[in-house]
Amino acid sequence: xxxxxxxxxxxxxxxxxxxxxxxxxxxxxxxxxxxxxxxxxxxxxxxxxxxxxxxxxxxxxxxxxxxxxxxxxxxxxxxxxxxxxxxxxxxxxxxxxxxxxxxxxxxxxxxxxxxxxxxxxxxxxx
Amino acid sequence: xxxxxxxxxxxxxxxxxxxxxxxxxxxxxxxxxxxxxxxxxxxxxxxxxxxxxxxxxxxxxxxxxxxxxxxxxxxxxxxxxxxxxxxxxxxxxxxxxxxxxxxxxxxx
Numbered sequence: 634x635x636x637x638x639x640x641x642x643x644x645x646x647x648x649x650x651x652x653x654x655x656x657x658x659x660x661x662x663x664x665x666x667x668x669x670x671x672x673x674x675x676x677x678x679x680x681x682x683x684x685x686x687x688x689x690x691x692x693x694x695x696x697x698x699x700x701x702x703x704x705x706x707x708x709x710x711x712x713x714x715x716x717x718x719x720x721x722x723x724x725x726x727x728x729x730x731x732x733x734x735x736x737x738x739x740x741x742x743x744x745x746x747x748x749x750x751x752x753x754x755x756x757x758x759x
Numbered sequence: 760x761x762x763x764x765x766x767x768x769x770x771x772x773x774x775x776x777x778x779x780x781x782x783x784x785x786x787x788x789x790x791x792x793x794x795x796x797x798x799x800x801x802x803x804x805x806x807x808x809x810x811x812x813x814x815x816x817x818x819x820x821x822x823x824x825x826x827x828x829x830x831x832x833x834x835x836x837x838x839x840x841x842x843x844x845x846x847x848x849x850x851x852x853x854x855x856x857x858x859x860x861x862x863x864x865x866x867x
Binding site for chain 1: 791793795802803804805808814815846848850853854855856857858859860861
């Protein structure tokens with residue numbers, strides 16, 4: 634079945650960077666976009682950006698524009714999120730999620746998320 | 760950025776009863792609205808997209824309605840597994856795609 638499995642929890646110092654992986658299986662990786670969504674404790678879900686798994690095109694929320702990088706490794710069917718210059722407010726669960734629509738059908742991401750990873754807790758603390 | 764506002768924050772419902780959740784967008788989003796369910800310690804699950812289309816495997820007791828700025832998620836005959844937090848999300852205008860703050864459905 635379709636699965637997204639994320640890397641384990643991370644603890645980082647303020648100012649450091651973190652890289653989270655999202656390993657996919659059960660479908661053709663390059664056919665769909667991957668999004669990253671985070672959720673701080675007790676807060677709403679917050680969309681961070683998406684990557685076209687076929688051509689690597691990325692689009693980020695302006696909030697993170699200067700310190701976020703999304704990449705993918707098609708040979709490993711894996712997507713990555715890197716967030717730099719971490720601060721305490723970045724403490725959150727980070728989720729990868731597959732876009733519901735096939736890239737070729739919709740010409741891009743639909744912005745709906747049908748399969749989610751289990752989440753990766755990132756704690757930023759001195 | 761489109762702001763999504765959900766009400767109420769918490770809804771207390773007895774098992775077997777109906778739950779009605781509301782979501783309002785700060786500007787028209789046509790029917791480009793999705794609903795997600797999130798249980799404690801779990802990732803969200805897609806329930807509804809296109810305001811009223813159930814995602815694969817979602818039971819018929821979940822239904823969505825609305826267009827423009829006002830939307831409703833109805834859960835008829837609540838089951839024990841339905842007690843969770845529900846989020847609406849607009850995907851009409853991006854970036855960013857945005858979520859509501861959630862409605863917690865709890866056992867009365």
